[in-house]
Amino acid sequence: MTSTAAISPLNSELAARKETMHVPVMVSEVLNGLSLRPGGIYVDATLGLGGHTEAILSKCPEVKMVLGLDHDTEALEQAESRLAPFGDRVRFIHSNFIHLHDVLLFNKIEQVDGILMDLGISSFHLENSRRGFSFSRDEPLDMRMDTSAGAVTAANMVNKLPVEKLTKLIQTYGEERWAKRIAKRIYDRRKTAPILNSTDLAEVVANSIPRKYHPRRIHPATRTFQALRIAVNRELDNLKEALDSLPSCLRPEGRMCIISFHSLEDRLVKIAFREDKRLKPLTKKPLVPSREEMRSNPRARSAKLRIAQYMEPNETQFKLI
Numbered sequence: 001m002t003s004t005a006a007i008s009p010l011n012s013e014l015a016a017r018k019e020t021m022h023v024p025v026m027v028s029e030v031l032n033g034l035s036l037r038p039g040g041i042y043v044d045a046t047l048g049l050g051g052h053t054e055a056i057l058s059k060c061p062e063v064k065m066v067l068g069l070d071h072d073t074e075a076l077e078q079a080e081s082r083l084a085p086f087g088d089r090v091r092f093i094h095s096n097f098i099h100l101h102d103v104l105l106f107n108k109i110e111q112v113d114g115i116l117m118d119l120g121i122s123s124f125h126l127e128n129s130r131r132g133f134s135f136s137r138d139e140p141l142d143m144r145m146d147t148s149a150g151a152v153t154a155a156n157m158v159n160k161l162p163v164e165k166l167t168k169l170i171q172t173y174g175e176e177r178w179a180k181r182i183a184k185r186i187y188d189r190r191k192t193a194p195i196l197n198s199t200d201l202a203e204v205v206a207n208s209i210p211r212k213y214h215p216r217r218i219h220p221a222t223r224t225f226q227a228l229r230i231a232v233n234r235e236l237d238n239l240k241e242a243l244d245s246l247p248s249c250l251r252p253e254g255r256m257c258i259i260s261f262h263s264l265e266d267r268l269v270k271i272a273f274r275e276d277k278r279l280k281p282l283t284k285k286p287l288v289p290s291r292e293e294m295r296s297n298p299r300a301r302s303a304k305l306r307i308a309q310y311m312e313p314n315e316t317q318f319k320l321i
């Protein structure tokens, strides 16, 4: 039994902080793409706040189980409370998705029917994690999704990387044309005082770009923040590794659905689906959200969903010819 009177100010503040609404994107496309079947076991490799898993389990009561992985313990905690009504039809696993093979071994599961990856961060990270993911909140510049992993934070990178490396990072992961100027400004600024907060960094970045070139639709620091987040969390390395190893976790005809939110990710998925002899791409072009979804959920605007199917060994030979 829970008693509201027992909630201390700290607990109630924590509870409020944890109540983030993250609207899952392209839900019906994902459910179709996974081709859910009775008795099936699915992996939600980026469980987040559990939106997609909730849809899988409620829309298809015959699905046996979803294994939900996330490397962020706070996200997992929220998913656990949201998905409690589904009992043992869902398992919560704190793990980087690159370790899915080991996770399956540990859970005595040989192969699964489908894997979903909804890449990047959730609304929780931006709005409530207090880790500096957003340029509009004054928070410590951390940006780690997995706070139990290595200690390299965005602040470490911003204050320690040589200016050439910082330029390359912002250029490559942020696709930012002003990378050189931004890195130089950061370098100059940190000679006087370290940049420790998100709004501090946002200001330095905005001041590096001539005002007339400020992007109209996004904050001038958006690309730099994206670059740092990708670097801190090794997002592209993780994705490459997963694209290499995850297909063999699927049973023949098992499905892989990947939602990406920027061109660097989507390019990796596109190439892997095209060139991996074990996979048959089912989407020539990525699926995108309906206009209605884009209107109602701004986060969906840049989403791209690609779907592939794991092939039987003899079909693989056919593809080789």
Ligand SMILES: C[S@@+](CC[C@H](N)C(=O)[O-])C[C@H]1O[C@@H](n2cnc3c(N)ncnc32)[C@H](O)[C@@H]1O
Binding pocket: 022, 023, 024, 025, 045, 046, 047, 048, 049, 050, 051, 052, 053, 069, 070, 071, 072, 075, 095, 096, 097, 098, 118, 119, 120, 121, 122, 145, 238
């Ligand atoms: C976009 S959110 C997923 C949202 C989820 N589909 C929902 O509807 O609530 C992505 C989640 O994946 C997690 N994540 C990102 N990279 C990961 C990785 N390499 N291994 C495990 N989890 C990861 C993040 O911590 C985040 O919670």
